[in-house]
Amino acid sequence: MLQLIEQFLQQDYKITFASPAQKGEKASNLSSLGIDEVSIELNNASFDDFIKELQPTIVLFDRFMMEEQFGWRVAENCPKAIRILDTEDLHFLRKTRHQQLKKGEAFTTEALLKSDDAKREIASILRCDMSLIISTFEMDLLKDVFKIDEKILYYLPFLLDKVDEHQTKKWKSFDEREHFIFIGNFFHKPNVDAVLTLKTQIWSKIRKLLPKAEVHIYGAYVNQQINQLHNKKEGFIIKGFAGNAKEVVRNAKVVLAPLRFGAGIKGKLIEAMVCGTPSVTSEIGAEGMHNTLPWNGFIEADYSKFSEKTVQLYTDETLWISSQEKGIEIINQIYDKEKIGVLFINKIKEIQGDLDRHRTQNFLGNLLQHQTLQATKYMSKWIEVKNKS
Numbered sequence: 001m002l003q004l005i006e007q008f009l010q011q012d013y014k015i016t017f018a019s020p021a022q023k024g025e026k027a028s029n030l031s032s033l034g035i036d037e038v039s040i041e042l043n044n045a046s047f048d049d050f051i052k053e054l055q056p057t058i059v060l061f062d063r064f065m066m067e068e069q070f071g072w073r074v075a076e077n078c079p080k081a082i083r084i085l086d087t088e089d090l091h092f093l094r095k096t097r098h099q100q101l102k103k104g105e106a107f108t109t110e111a112l113l114k115s116d117d118a119k120r121e122i123a124s125i126l127r128c129d130m131s132l133i134i135s136t137f138e139m140d141l142l143k144d145v146f147k148i149d150e151k152i153l154y155y156l157p158f159l160l161d162k163v164d165e166h167q168t169k170k171w172k173s174f175d176e177r178e179h180f181i182f183i184g185n186f187f188h189k190p191n192v193d194a195v196l197t198l199k200t201q202i203w204s205k206i207r208k209l210l211p212k213a214e215v216h217i218y219g220a221y222v223n224q225q226i227n228q229l230h231n232k233k234e235g236f237i238i239k240g241f242a243g244n245a246k247e248v249v250r251n252a253k254v255v256l257a258p259l260r261f262g263a264g265i266k267g268k269l270i271e272a273m274v275c276g277t278p279s280v281t282s283e284i285g286a287e288g289m290h291n292t293l294p295w296n297g298f299i300e301a302d303y304s305k306f307s308e309k310t311v312q313l314y315t316d317e318t319l320w321i322s323s324q325e326k327g328i329e330i331i332n333q334i335y336d337k338e339k340i341g342v343l344f345i346n347k348i349k350e351i352q353g354d355l356d357r358h359r360t361q362n363f364l365g366n367l368l369q370h371q372t373l374q375a376t377k378y379m380s381k382w383i384e385v386k387n388k389s
Contacts, residue, residue, distance in 0.1 A: 001062060002028060003159040004086065004132075007341045008058075009033065016054060020069075042069055043383040052077045058348065060084045064091065064124035071127055072377045075369060082351055085128040089264020090138050092117035097261035097284070098189060109145045122146055125153075126365045129351055129358060132156045135265045135288025152362055156344055157289075158270055159337035163328045171276040172250060174317045180206075180215040180310070181252035181277075183245060183268050187221045190262040197258045197303075199229045203236055205307035210314065215256065218242040246275055254297070254314050255279040258306060265289045270335070272296070273327030278320055280310045291334060296327030 008015055017030050018038040030037050040047050051059075051074055059074050059081050061067040067085050074083060096115050100107050112118050125131045125148065132154055133139045139155050142148045182198060184191035195217055206213060214235040217226065222240045230238040242248045249255065255272040259282050269289065272279045278297035279285075286299045298309040313320055351358050359366065 001086070003337065004060065005030075005033070005035065007159065007337075007344060010341070011345055013058075016056070018050070040070075043380045043387065045384060047073050048077050054078075056081050057352070058082045058084060060086055061124075061128070062086055063088055064121045067124045067128060068120070069380065071124070072369075075127075080355065082130065082348065082355065083128045084348075085124060085131040087121075087125070087131055087133055087138075089134055089262075090121065090141070091263070092121045093138065093141070094190065094261060094263035097263070101193075101261050109141075112141075112145065118146075122148070123368055126362070127368050128152065128365070129355070129362075130154050130347070134158070135263075136291060137288030138263065139288075149362065151358070152365065154344070154347055156340065157265060158267075158335050159341050159344075160270070160274065160331055160335040162332045162336055162338070163274065163276075168276060168328070174253070174320050177251060177253040177277075178214075179252055180213065180254050180256050180314070181218065181249060182215065182256050183218040183242060183249065183271070184257075185221060186219050186223055186226055190259050191219060192223070192226065193261065194257060194259045195226055195229065197260060198256060199236060201303045202256075202258060202307050202310075203234070205304060206310055207235060209307070209311045213314070216248070216252070218245070218248055246271065249275040249277050252277055253320070254310060255281075256310065257281040257285045258303075259285040270331075273331050276324050276327065278313055278323035278327065280306060280313060282306075289334075290330050293330050293333065294326050295323075296330060297323045 005015060005017075015034075016036045016038055018040045020040050020042050023037075038050065040050060047070060055078060057080075059078065061071065061084070064085060064087065067083070071083060074081060092112065092115050095117050096111050097107055100111055105111075125142070130152060133142065134157055136155065139153060142153055143150055182195055184194070186192055198215065203215060206215075212235070214237055216237045216239050217229075218239045218241070220241045222238060227238055229236060239248075249271050255268065255277050257266065257268055257279060259266070262284050265288055266281075266285055269279055269281060269285060273296050279295075280298045280300060281295075282301055283299055286295055297313055298306075300306040300309055313323060
């Protein structure tokens with residue numbers, strides 16, 4: 001979200017950040033960037049007055065739940081505003097994978113097509129003028145499996161600074177780094193599962209080959225299930241919230257991420273590359289992140305091989321440096337914000353230039369706006385009336 005905000009600020013857009021969520025103590029200080037922060041209510045017509053007075057030219061929804069709640073109100077009160085959905089990742093993909101994993105089933109696209117969550121999220125994508133899709137895998141999934149017109153989809157990964165020689169000179173060397181690391185928010189179920197997998201399936205194999213090795217587990221909202229895995233004797237250390245995530249990743253020698261389900265592109269693995277730290281992950285972890293470029297470490301499904309390759313990466317300096325360089329290549333080729341940021345803004349301008357035609361061609365989107373998944377609209381109105389009584 002901050003990366004998108006930066007792109008709009010560079011174009012001198014006036015930005016209003018409206019949210020129904022309570023502002024947490026660790027929230028970014030958007031007002032310091034010249035952004036207006038506004039509190040809005042769910043299921044309340046006060047939003048109609050707010051958006052009518054604001055009259056934005058672009059409205060960007062943070063995930064499909066926000067589009068469901070406010071999209072129809074924007075369409076009614078600001079019909080000429082471009083509506084953009086920032087999917088972040090495809091939630092239905094992550095949830096369906098999780099459900100199949102719990103049932104012991106292999107992942108199938110047929111399960112996605114049967115998913116009620118998919119129907120909701122796809123409907124949101126269709127209603128918008130443009131949906132931002134963060135991974136190449138998810139772009140292909142939407143086009144090939146769900147047959148969504150590419151005209152309303154836009155591939156936009158993380159927008160990052162290129163890694164240059166000035167940065168790499170500041171990185172710690174192979175010999176200066178120590179320990180393995182896992183980092184991730186524990187509100188996020190894939191992260192909880194990955195740490196449990198690391199402890200129960202992988203870590204003992206690594207410790208057998210590296211008896212003095214330690215893995216440090218960082219992340220906000222550590223729960224009891226994760227805390228009880230702490231075992232200093234085994235080198236499995238639960239550290240909890242990291243005050244400076246990049247600093248702990250820069251100090252680590254290898255990032256471990258045995259993710260068994262999920263979606264989108266993984267911030268922890270991007271951060272590893274940006275910090276010059278090689279990683280070992282699963283196919284789900286690396287999915288849609290590196291195109292045809294070689295990974296900055298290893299992608300491995302078999303836990304015994306995962307452990308062996310982890311040890312190899314941790315002990316072989318030549319391999320470690322080579323993997324670090326591959327990470328730089330991925331960041332500089334795929335995530336260069338100077339290149340992809342310009343293309344993103346140009347795409348918005350292109351749609352703005354002929355918005356009526358763009359919408360006319362999106363027949364299914366028109367259909368959904370016409371009948372508007374009216375259940376969403378009238379459920380909201382019913383809740384609003386109920387709240388007043």
